[in-house]
Amino acid sequence: MQSVEQGTEVFRALADPTRRALLDRLFSQDGQTLNELCQNFPEMTRFGVMKHLSVLAEADLVLTARQGRTKRHYLNPVPIEQVANRWISKYAARFTSALVALDDQVIAGSETEESRRPESA
Amino acid sequence: MQSVEQGTEVFRALADPTRRALLDRLFSQDGQTLNELCQNFPEMTRFGVMKHLSVLAEADLVLTARQGRTKRHYLNPVPIEQVANRWISKYAARFTSALVALDDQVIAGSETEESRRPESA
DNA sequence: TTGATACGTGACCATATAGTCACATATCAT
DNA sequence: ATGATATGTGACTATATGGTCACGTATCAA
Missing domain, CATH: 1.10.10.10 (Winged helix-like DNA-binding domain superfamily/Winged helix DNA-binding domain)
Structure with missing residues (x-):
């Protein structure tokens, strides 16, 4: 949960x-x-x-x-895949293109890039 | 270190x-x-x-x-990339093929799989 | 030199975590 | 039912972690 x-x-x-x-x-x-x-x-x-x-x-x-x-x-590999999509791919820039291509077909997640913006102050 | x-x-x-x-x-x-x-x-x-x-x-x-x-x-994105290679790609099976293709050109690491085998009894 | 700025160190406290144990519950076989 | 097997619970200890503070050092500007 x-x-x-x-x-x-x-x-x-x-x-x-x-x-x-x-x-x-x-x-x-x-x-x-x-x-x-x-x-x-x-x-x-x-x-x-x-x-x-x-x-x-x-x-x-x-x-x-x-x-x-x-x-x-x-x-259950799903959480690892999610973490890979939301975090790893962001910082491991060279991987990004390969990962986002597989993104929706693997997780069918709604947001691909990064929805978490901790603070905006 | x-x-x-x-x-x-x-x-x-x-x-x-x-x-x-x-x-x-x-x-x-x-x-x-x-x-x-x-x-x-x-x-x-x-x-x-x-x-x-x-x-x-x-x-x-x-x-x-x-x-x-x-x-x-x-x-420094390198450790994240290493972790992605050694761990994430292993469990996120569908990603593996895409990641291992990039493996050596990114890290040039010696062992790809996993060298830590906690016990053998 | 003096004061302000930017970072560093060590001690300190509260809480979380890793790990164990005594004990309890549930299931299987007879 | 009885005993063995497999897992669960709550209390407990030791250590790690997150966070703060008093104080100390280094740098910049005047």
């Missing part, structure tokens, strides 16, 4: 190496359960991993679905 | 709205001084802005140059 300020939660979620590693694990195999993901982080307890997953879920980067007593986690 | 783990610092820097607004201000006019940038954040003291700028500088997102008693701040 990202509000007007989508960027913050996504960047924040991506700012942690463990969380990026979690995305990486889901990238190599999607739909893993909590315990399956925990196998990759022996230095951390299940609760630590759970918290990281919930941060990723709040940023909408992973989607979850209960299945019996397990819970499957799925990678 | 970003080590092997470039992503963390960049994402962390981008995770703050004030810092993104600072980049935005530099985008609209590059080479501004601290005081000039402070005009845009009346709700914050000069020290707050200074700290944010130093975070951006440590992430290599802004470059600085002393000039007399002032200090100019310049936007």
Whole structure:
């Protein structure tokens, strides 16, 4: 449920190496359960991993679905694409032309350039 | 001086709205001084802005140059491009083909995929 | 030199975050 | 029902972060 300020939660979620590693694990195999993901982080307890997953879920980067007593986690690339469109393409100028060409066909987002103007004072 | 783990610092820097607004201000006019940038954040003291700028500088997102008693701040898009190449393009699968085509000519980075493999147990 | 301007440093505080643990709930198999 | 498995909750600690302030340094102008 990202509000007007989508960027913050996504960047924040991506700012942690463990969380990026979690995305990486889901990238190599999607739909893993909590315990399956925990196998990759022996230095951390299940609760630590759970918290990281919930941060990723709040940023909408992973989607979850209960299945019996397990819970499957799925990678959701949409927020990353949005961030790429709204932010990255703006500053990585050389990429802009290539990205805006793909823009609407990927996200079908309304604004392409940049709608956020933090202050005008 | 970003080590092997470039992503963390960049994402962390981008995770703050004030810092993104600072980049935005530099985008609209590059080479501004601290005081000039402070005009845009009346709700914050000069020290707050200074700290944010130093975070951006440590992430290599802004470059600085002393000039007399002032200090100019310049936007550096390279880390954003690197992050786009190493991370964004990986998950935003539909973008990949377009981005990897531009990869070497933009960064000339050695490893494109992802060298950090947290554990192998 | 004096004063004003522009930036820097270190200490400091409040809050957020990462991580753990005891305990609780839900599901599956028998 | 019983036990094992899989996940969830709330409290808790330690550290990181955002932000401010008192004070200090460097530069420009007169």
